[in-house]
Amino acid sequence: MNAEQAIAQAAATYSNWGRWGEDDVLGTVNFIGPAERRAAAALVRRGVSFSLSQRFDMNGPQKGWRRRTNPVHTMLDTGLDAVHGDQGFPHGIGGADDVIAMPLQCSTQWDGLGHIFDHGRAWNGRPADQVVTSEGDLVTGIEHLAAPVAGRGVLLDVAAVYGELPDGFAITEEHLTATAEAHGVEIRRGDLVCVRTGRLARAKRDGWGDYAGGPSPGLSFWTAGWLHRTELAAVATDTWGFEVGPNEFENAFQPLHQVVIPHLGLLVGEMWDLDALAADCAADGVHEFFLTAAPLPITGAVGSPVNPLAIK
Numbered sequence: 001m002n003a004e005q006a007i008a009q010a011a012a013t014y015s016n017w018g019r020w021g022e023d024d025v026l027g028t029v030n031f032i033g034p035a036e037r038r039a040a041a042a043l044v045r046r047g048v049s050f051s052l053s054q055r056f057d058m059n060g061p062q063k064g065w066r067r068r069t070n071p072v073h074t075m076l077d078t079g080l081d082a083v084h085g086d087q088g089f090p091h092g093i094g095g096a097d098d099v100i101a102m103p104l105q106c107s108t109q110w111d112g113l114g115h116i117f118d119h120g121r122a123w124n125g126r127p128a129d130q131v132v133t134s135e136g137d138l139v140t141g142i143e144h145l146a147a148p149v150a151g152r153g154v155l156l157d158v159a160a161v162y163g164e165l166p167d168g169f170a171i172t173e174e175h176l177t178a179t180a181e182a183h184g185v186e187i188r189r190g191d192l193v194c195v196r197t198g199r200l201a202r203a204k205r206d207g208w209g210d211y212a213g214g215p216s217p218g219l220s221f222w223t224a225g226w227l228h229r230t231e232l233a234a235v236a237t238d239t240w241g242f243e244v245g246p247n248e249f250e251n252a253f254q255p256l257h258q259v260v261i262p263h264l265g266l267l268v269g270e271m272w273d274l275d276a277l278a279a280d281c282a283a284d285g286v287h288e289f290f291l292t293a294a295p296l297p298i299t300g301a302v303g304s305p306v307n308p309l310a311i312k
Helices: 003-014 027-031 034-041 079-083 158-162 173-183 199-206 221-229 255-264 275-284
Strands: 049-051 072-077 097-101 109-111 150-157 192-196 234-237 267-270 288-292 303-305 309-311
Touching: 003 221, 003 255, 027 267, 034 150, 034 288, 049 275, 150 158, 150 173, 150 275, 158 173, 158 192, 158 275, 173 221, 192 275, 199 275, 221 255, 255 267
Parallel strands: 150 192, 192 234, 234 267
Antiparallel strands: 049 309, 072 097, 109 267, 109 303, 150 288, 288 309
C-alpha cells in the first residue's frame, strides 16, 4: 500500500466529519466537557506546576524552512532611556517596552484545524480555499480554542520505557499502550496526551542539528486508529513534527498530519518540553495531572505559541 492509498483508507475509516455538526470549529476538543475538567482539577494534590514550553528566543530550533525563523525580540524602551531622561515622563518614572516578531509555529505550539488540508479539504469537509484565505482562517481560527483546552493531561514517556529512541523510530499503538501500562495510567476520553520521545533532550545535549524538519522518532502513521478510537482531545510531542521521520512511505510528507487534522479534527502539539515533568512523574509515579494549554487567541491564525502548564 502506498501513501496515497493509506491516507485515503484512514481518512475514510477514521473521519469525524459531521460528528459535532456541520458548523463545528473545535474538533476533538469537543471531548473535553465540564465533567472532564472537574475530574482533572481534582488531580491537583501537591500544588506543583511545570511549564512544558521551550524558551522563545533566538537560540531556538528553526533553520528557515518555509521561512520559519526563531523569535526576534527587540527592546523599544530600556533602562538606558530612562536613566538618560529620553522618555519624557514626569516625576522620575521610567519604564521598558519590547516587541517580538516570530512565526506562530516556531517553537512550542499547537497546530490549528486550518493548518493541514487533504486534497483541498479542511476540517469537517470544508473547501480549504473558503476556510483559509489571505485574511486568515475565517472558520476555524485558533481563537476558538482559547478557552476549552484544559483538562486531564497524561504523560506517556516512551523514552523512559524503551530507552533513547533513535531517529526514524516509529512509535506504534503497541508502544503507547505498553507505556501506559508501565506507568500504571489509563487513557480516557478527552485526555490531552503528551508523548515524550527524548528527541528534545537529545537536542539540548548535542545541539539543534536537524531537530527542525530532520529525522526523528515520532508517532507511526498506523497510530491513526488508536488516536481515533481513544477519543483523545489532543496529542503533543517533544518533536518538531509529531510523526516519525523519515515518514513510513516513499515520496511522502507528514501523512499522519493529513489524516488526523482535517479528518479527525485532532489538536496536535509540537516541540513541547516534557523533560522536567517526566523527571517528576518518574519520581512520584504519577503520570496524570491537570493540564491547561490555551493558545493565544490570534484571530484567524492556523497555529499558536503556547505555554502549557502541568499541575500536579
